[in-house]
Amino acid sequence: MNQSEPPAIGTETVDLSLRLLEFLALSTAPVGLSELARQFNSSKATLHRHLQTLAHHGFVRQEATTMRYTAGIKLFVLGERLRERFDVLAVARPEMARLRDETKHAVTLSALVDDQVVVLELIQGPSFVNFGTQPGTVLPLHASAHGKVALAFGPEDLLSRCLSKPLKAWTPHTVCTRSALERAVAQVKSRGWATSPNQVLQGVNGLAAPIFSHSGAYAGAIAVAGTVQTVPGSPSAELVKALCQTAAQISRHLGHRGK
Amino acid sequence: MNQSEPPAIGTETVDLSLRLLEFLALSTAPVGLSELARQFNSSKATLHRHLQTLAHHGFVRQEATTMRYTAGIKLFVLGERLRERFDVLAVARPEMARLRDETKHAVTLSALVDDQVVVLELIQGPSFVNFGTQPGTVLPLHASAHGKVALAFGPEDLLSRCLSKPLKAWTPHTVCTRSALERAVAQVKSRGWATSPNQVLQGVNGLAAPIFSHSGAYAGAIAVAGTVQTVPGSPSAELVKALCQTAAQISRHLGHRGK
DNA sequence: AACCATCGGTTCATTAGATGAACCATTGAT
DNA sequence: ATCAATGGTTCATCTAATGAACCGATGGTT
Numbered sequence: 001m002n003q004s005e006p007p008a009i010g011t012e013t014v015d016l017s018l019r020l021l022e023f024l025a026l027s028t029a030p031v032g033l034s035e036l037a038r039q040f041n042s043s044k045a046t047l048h049r050h051l052q053t054l055a056h057h058g059f060v061r062q063e064a065t066t067m068r069y070t071a072g073i074k075l076f077v078l079g080e081r082l083r084e085r086f087d088v089l090a091v092a093r094p095e096m097a098r099l100r101d102e103t104k105h106a107v108t109l110s111a112l113v114d115d116q117v118v119v120l121e122l123i124q125g126p127s128f129v130n131f132g133t134q135p136g137t138v139l140p141l142h143a144s145a146h147g148k149v150a151l152a153f154g155p156e157d158l159l160s161r162c163l164s165k166p167l168k169a170w171t172p173h174t175v176c177t178r179s180a181l182e183r184a185v186a187q188v189k190s191r192g193w194a195t196s197p198n199q200v201l202q203g204v205n206g207l208a209a210p211i212f213s214h215s216g217a218y219a220g221a222i223a224v225a226g227t228v229q230t231v232p233g234s235p236s237a238e239l240v241k242a243l244c245q246t247a248a249q250i251s252r253h254l255g256h257r258g259k
Numbered sequence: 260m261n262q263s264e265p266p267a268i269g270t271e272t273v274d275l276s277l278r279l280l281e282f283l284a285l286s287t288a289p290v291g292l293s294e295l296a297r298q299f300n301s302s303k304a305t306l307h308r309h310l311q312t313l314a315h316h317g318f319v320r321q322e323a324t325t326m327r328y329t330a331g332i333k334l335f336v337l338g339e340r341l342r343e344r345f346d347v348l349a350v351a352r353p354e355m356a357r358l359r360d361e362t363k364h365a366v367t368l369s370a371l372v373d374d375q376v377v378v379l380e381l382i383q384g385p386s387f388v389n390f391g392t393q394p395g396t397v398l399p400l401h402a403s404a405h406g407k408v409a410l411a412f413g414p415e416d417l418l419s420r421c422l423s424k425p426l427k428a429w430t431p432h433t434v435c436t437r438s439a440l441e442r443a444v445a446q447v448k449s450r451g452w453a454t455s456p457n458q459v460l461q462g463v464n465g466l467a468a469p470i471f472s473h474s475g476a477y478a479g480a481i482a483v484a485g486t487v488q489t490v491p492g493s494p495s496a497e498l499v500k501a502l503c504q505t506a507a508q509i510s511r512h513l514g515h516r517g518k
Numbered sequence: 519a520a521c522c523a524t525c526g527g528t529t530c531a532t533t534a535g536a537t538g539a540a541c542c543a544t545t546g547a548t
Numbered sequence: 549a550t551c552a553a554t555g556g557t558t559c560a561t562c563t564a565a566t567g568a569a570c571c572g573a574t575g576g577t578t
Contacts, residue, residue, distance in 0.1 A: 013270060
């Protein structure tokens with residue numbers, strides 16, 4: 001991440017600040033000035049000024065006691081604002097809650113943003129085990145149920161673009177050969193839903209179905225999540241039906257007409 | 260926001276980019292390059308380069324069709340990461356869900372970050388009316404139930420700092436004189452909970468109670484929200500009890516000992 | 519068709535301003 | 549007492565951010 005420094009598109013100064021901001025947002029613990037200077041092999045003076053600016057805008061905050069730096073609350077506040085912009089969310093939420101009550105599973109909603117599958121909402125299951133992916137998570141296209149639905153029903157060229165990059169094997173069971181993925185996507189396309197048993201994490205599974213907008217374009221997906229016991233790789237007809245009906249209902253609310 | 264340009268702390272270039280980013284995040288519609296150049300009375304070339312850099316990092320994205328700019332998904336992704344850092348949230352969530360089921364009201368959780376009351380989580384009520392403040396919202400200290408709890412149980416000097424700035428009257432009923440607020444906070448302190456009927460919005464009310472961490476420090480507050488009919492300014496003893504017991508339970512989970 | 523006013527984007531000479539080596543003042547461990 | 553850290557600051561140097569002027573497209577208006 002450091003010694004290469006190949007591209008640095010646009011304004012270099014801003015580039016540094018953004019890398020700095022992202023670094024702090026992803027660090028779990030507060031980081032000191034010198035440590036940061038080392039990480040970015042830049043001078044302390046430079047980073048100090050950058051941090052000042054970031055802090056002045058609330059993007060970064062400095063712990064009063066240790067003088068170390070953390071990401072600030074502004075990032076969270078602005079991020080939440082953005083979420084609202086995905087109008088799928090507003091119409092999907094009540095339906096997701098109903099599906100949760102009906103199936104007793106956690107329900108997640110994803111959308112495709114810049115070729116990335118992003119989790120927008122998680123409705124927790126009634127049990128106390130905290131299943132499901134947190135909002136903001138970016139899911140792999142080839143291994144998650146959400147991702148495979150996106151590949152099947154999203155933009156035409158998404159699959160080819162996905163195949164142009166190496167497919168990471170998250171578990172020994174992850175499908176990561178070109179032909180196997182193509183077959184899997186074809187299956188998803190024909191039956192209208194996707195599962196991903198043991199694909200990203202041993203023992204967990206997702207069952208996802210697509211949502212379409214008024215124009216017929218792919219708008220996202222909803223999924224129920226659980227263990228391979230509760231949500232098997234070959235799920236019960238009732239569960240599939242409940243999921244697909246909810247997805248269809250959301251699509252209808254978005255103005256999608258007919259099958 | 261433009262012609263004054265008084266301070267510009269730290270690196271000026273970064274300052275511009277951050278203002279740009281925030282502007283885009285708060286705009287509801289995509290904005291064009293020229294429009295942005297006008298807003299920031301800066302040249303198109305400059306803004307273009309800034310936008311390039313922001314886009315390269317995913318903080319900004321350009322609509323393919325209109326060429327206009329919007330805030331990107333990165334802001335949301337990073338923001339969600341931040342939320343996890345507030346460990347109150349993880350332990351509070353199941354308790355909040357229970358309180359919701361028990362009281363049939365929406366339940367919100369707030370924390371104090373840099374003297375700001377920020378809503379971290381909203382558990383929707385069972386009804387379909389979408390009450391409660393969305394996560395990411397910043398609440399006023401003097402007018403919200405969350406805020407008054409923070410004033411009563413948060414840092415010592417918070418009240419004085421709050422009083423040093425003018426108190427905005429959100430409604431005709433908003434308490435915004437120094438003495439009235441001091442009295443209100445004293446009352447909250449003595450009885451352990453706060454309400455805010457008609458304080459920020461006519462007809463709505465909140466009922467909040469504090470959460471304390473293992474060290475005894477103020478960790479945040481939970482509140483139920485509703486109309487003044489369902490959550491009256493003088494709420495029923497049962498409702499207060501349910502709220503306070505839940506808050507105490509969360510405090511206990513955080514390691515808080517005794518009263 | 520010709521016109522004009524936009525739009526997003528690019529070029530390049532000028533100089534503002536970002537940079538880092540060297541510098542404090544503290545702190546804590548040895 | 550020493551030493552190596554820490555966060556923070558200063559200032560001369562020269563990188564690199566800047567904006568006027570430019571291009572090619574687009575879309576109304578006349």
